[in-house]
Amino acid sequence: xxxxxxxxxRDWCGDADYPSFAQVDPARMAEIWDxxxxxxxxxxxxxxVVRTVGSEFQKYLPQTVRDCALSDVPAGSLIEHxxxxxxxxIDRGVPxxxxxxxxxxxxxxxxxxxxxxxxxxxxxxxxxxxxAANCREVPNG
Amino acid sequence: MSDMKAFEIHTxxxxxxxxxxxxxxxxxxxxxxxxMDESGRYTSIRVVEEIYVESTQETKTRTIFxxxxxxxxxxEQLRKSKENRQNKGKALQKRKxxxxxxxKVARKRKIEKKASPxxxxxxxxxxxxxxxxxxxxxxxxxxxx
Numbered sequence: 001x002x003x004x005x006x007x008x009x010r011d012w013c014g015d016a017d018y019p020s021f022a023q024v025d026p027a028r029m030a031e032i033w034d035x036x037x038x039x040x041x042x043x044x045x046x047x048x049v050v051r052t053v054g055s056e057f058q059k060y061l062p063q064t065v066r067d068c069a070l071s072d073v074p075a076g077s078l079i080e081h082x083x084x085x086x087x088x089x090i091d092r093g094v095p096x097x098x099x100x101x102x103x104x105x106x107x108x109x110x111x112x113x114x115x116x117x118x119x120x121x122x123x124x125x126x127x128x129x130x131x132a133a134n135c136r137e138v139p140n141g
Numbered sequence: 142m143s144d145m146k147a148f149e150i151h152t153x154x155x156x157x158x159x160x161x162x163x164x165x166x167x168x169x170x171x172x173x174x175x176x177m178d179e180s181g182r183y184t185s186i187r188v189v190e191e192i193y194v195e196s197t198q199e200t201k202t203r204t205i206f207x208x209x210x211x212x213x214x215x216x217e218q219l220r221k222s223k224e225n226r227q228n229k230g231k232a233l234q235k236r237k238x239x240x241x242x243x244x245k246v247a248r249k250r251k252i253e254k255k256a257s258p259x260x261x262x263x264x265x266x267x268x269x270x271x272x273x274x275x276x277x278x279x280x281x282x283x284x285x286x
Contacts, residue, residue: 002169003169006162006173010161088163092160092163094160094161094163095163096162096163097162097164097166097169098165099165113169
């Protein structure tokens with residue numbers, strides 16, 4: 001999924017450095033959209049706000065996090081880990097993918113792979129982040 | 142403390158390398174780079190491994206994948222260089238052998254040049270000796286009769 005989203009992102013870019021959120025059509029990428037999230041960084045580079053979270057992604061959260069600052073998302077949730085390196089995307093201006101494992105808020109061990117993509121309103125400066133992650137729970141041991 | 146690794150996919154665009162994406166997983170980066178390379182959409186692709194050594198606070202980089210176009214270009218360059226070297230070598234050898242041949246001919250001519258007056262003198266001496274002998278013979282015959 002991470003690579004498929006990266007391919008979409010490159011297509012959206014065209015000749016520009018970054019694509020715009022206006023180019024994202026959830027209907028054309030439903031299987032990815034359900035696992036995605038959007039971070040608003042305008043004026044909040046140090047603590048972005050979660051604007052949307054896909055339905056599948058939400059299953060790994062104990063509560064809704066829409067319009068919630070990243071610093072306030074529940075500990076041990078997928079968004080906490082999948083978005084933890086957002087500042088690197090702002091700094092470097094390139095898509096970055098990370099994976100790992102964490103213990104979920106309910107004690108389950110979760111393996112995940114995420115990606116965060118830089119988005120822009122003007123095509124040249126990063127003004128938002130589009131992320132996605134897939135994961136699976138594995139028995140502790 | 143462990144070293145941190147990152148795998149950057151670079152694409153060659155407008156005469157310079159540009160970071161396309163960054164992965165923390167080598168296999169994923171290699172898979173994506175190969176896929177991009179095979180798509181034929183990019184002039185060149187490479188994967189650069191970046192290792193940050195915490196103990197020395199140094200970053201080491203090395204290229205771990207070069208797209209087929211770069212590899213082909215490198216191979217072609219290598220072939221051309223080898224061909225040029227071989228051609229140069231052959232030309233040098235040819236010139237050397239021509240030089241040797243020319244020197245031989247020159248030496249021979251020199252010897253011939255040096256030898257020709259000696260031979261002429263020898264011939265003249267032989268003719269003179271023969272003439273003298275003949276005259277002496279005639280005189281001996283006249284005296285004897």
